[in-house]
Amino acid sequence: MDLQDQLKNLFPEHIHEEPENSSEATNGLWIQDDPLLCKYEKRKGKPITIIDGYTGATEDFKALAKELKTTLSVGGSYKDDKIIIQGDYRDKIMAILKSKGFHVKRVGG
Template identity: 35%
Template sequence: MKKKLFSGLPTDLDNTTKELEKEFQKVIIRAEKRSYGKLVTILEGIDPLIAKDTLKNLKQKLGCGGTYKDNIIELQGDHREKIKKLLIDLGYKEDNIEVSTEIE
């Protein structure tokens, strides 16, 4: 496989832009009840460019399954309060994270 000589932006600049994107995103966390009474935690408002990395980190830290589809992250179980703390640790701004207390 050939090595790329130039990939566009330097890697440091690419990582910096991803960190900046996290600070300005409005994230909504809510829970839904699915079939057989199973609870699913839903995250909306995360940029598709960094959603897969965020999903991977959350699944590892929470020890649960999850998926990303239609610009929504779904995690198995009710992890609303834990996710807020983890998102803050990942670099998301606390003021931009909204946690719904109702189960839909």
């Protein structure tokens, strides 16, 4: 008897609802009409990528920052409504954001 069967015995009137197959990241984030700006800079001689221009909720942008950092396996931070990623990952970031439905504009070099 597995855990699901035990729970059914304990709570027979409970109806288990399966989550939808659509991805949480796309449904949870607000897709805006204006493009996100993907910039490249050097700070203290090291390259960084900055994503700016999101007009949705701060929590959504922080979740997007975390997802980008884990997908690319790089460090970064969220400051002043900007996502700062260590390294030059503009092309990969733009591909990830476009697959989520965002409009992305490349700024600089």
